[in-house]
Amino acid sequence: MNQFQYVRATKPQAAIEAVAKDANARFIAGGTNLVDLMKRGVMTPQKLVDINRLDFRKIERQNNGLRIGALALNSTVADDKQVRERQPLLALALNAGASPQLRNMATVGGNMLQRTRCAYFYDVTMPCNKRQPGTGCGALEGINRMHAIFGFSDKCIAVHPSDMSVALVALDATVQVSGPKGNRSIPFADFHRLPGDTPEKDTNLEPGELITAVDVPDGPFTKHVHYQKVRERASYAFALLSVAAALDIENGTIKAARLAMGGVAHKPWRLTAAEQVLVGKPATEETFRQAATVAMQGAKSFKHNEYKLRLGPNAIVQALKTAAAA
Amino acid sequence: MATNHEPDVPANHNENRRTFLKQSSLLTALALVPGPVVSAAEAKLDERVAEAIEQIPLSLKVNGKKLKLKVEPRTTLLDLLRENLNLTGTKKGCDYGQCGACTVHVDGQRVNSCLSFAVMHEGQEITTIEGLADGDKLHPMQEAFVKHDGFQCGYCTPGQIMSAVACVREGHAGSEGEIREYMSGNICRCGAYTNIVAAIQDVKSGGQKV
């Protein structure tokens, strides 16, 4: 591992300044992604700013929603009483990720900023535009079984691996950030980006910007929710594909719906057109199939991930059926 | 190692090789890219590198003992325990958060010690497998693992036991299914899972203080 300078921040402003003025500096929270990538030489920061002492761990009620501190642990959020009552979809998605030990370390901010698990990105002897712009995309003509079916470019076809983020995009969350130019809010759907010509940028965060909290607005999705994660073993594995589904059902009719997919794009993939298909219809398998068909419009596969074109709609129907029955 | 955390390691090695070889020209180019240390030196960053290898003071409590240490920032908590403190009960399986062999408790919570730097734990309390027994008296979970043969080669066992104790304390040992889910962060290559679950159920139903 490369050598680096380590500093512990006790004030947000000091942390922000330290990272903003040094292109080779990075924040470190739980470390579960950054330490992994540093051990492999994929990320080589020269300075680490430890933000664990900052006061961003609380989960609080605030105007019509929950404010979840960026340093709240994944396990704390998943077990939190208010989260379980008001946003059970978020708790389900969090518990579907990683392992109990990792969730005890991983923070909300770090989870959103975890990098892709594309094997070429992880292997420094391989070409990868995301790790080293201009070297080419190894996955495009290579092994692309895990890769995107939506929103990719010829520069990068990687997917975002976070489970939590799939729930947050479905729940219309907002990311609170603090940076060298002050504070701003970013709607969750605009936080991550598509690769385009600059796959090295995963998000719209500016250099030095620190995530301080995520706001999740109250909604009617307290009962009929499900997080369907399809993976190669029952637990402790990344998603091949996942679906976050939330329904508000009255007398058998769908009044409101939220739907998003993971493992299909460079960002958590909200399915608004499919949601519109669901609203006003009976909560039946036929309706769910219609929504799934709309959801998959425009999907395109590569050599090894064609299975996602069939797995996708089936997982959507399964998620909606389970949510409706919950 | 082909685990599914190492994303996408294909089963078909020949195909794998062929596909990878398609990029062989790019590979050669990449091999010449200087490493971070070289580029740091070129950019006249000697001063910063010197600063970086500085040893940082660190106060920790390990298995009840207060320690004042000096560590290099790159040292993981796992390496600190094994290499610097000679507490080799905690094992290094994968070193990438994928197996659970390195599980210890930090302020009572189970974590993978291979994925954090020791310096991030200033002022915290670490418990390893060596700190679980009360003198010569084994912890109930250790006794249960012996009684139920919860291991074969034993390499994963310290991590399994640390995780199992936390699993019961957290209240995640309510059923066999719940135990299996909440113990899924600990891989056992020997496949002692059935007996591990039995040991945890025994401790849970025994009602002893864990």
Ligand SMILES: Cc1cc2nc3c(=O)[nH]c(=O)nc-3n(C[C@H](O)[C@H](O)[C@H](O)COP(=O)(O)OP(=O)(O)OC[C@H]3O[C@@H](n4cnc5c(N)ncnc54)[C@H](O)[C@@H]3O)c2cc1C
């Ligand atoms: C074996 C294994 C299996 C896993 N399985 C899953 C899975 O199934 N599903 C899943 O979703 N995830 C999974 N993960 C990933 C895990 O969820 C992430 O590693 C974790 O959430 C990252 O959080 P962290 O706090 O440890 O981040 P860190 O590693 O500390 O940081 C990650 C990045 O975020 C930046 N950062 C952190 N906090 C902030 C902040 N507040 N503001 C600005 N920047 C910040 C850091 O600079 C760094 O670049 C797995 C990880 C491992 C090792």
Ligand code: SF4
């Ligand atoms: S898909 Fe993206 S991350 Fe993977 S090799 Fe191509 S550029 Fe790199």
Ligand code: FES
């Ligand atoms: S050694 Fe830490 S998880 Fe494998």
Ligand code: FES
């Ligand atoms: S006992 Fe051998 S790995 Fe678990």
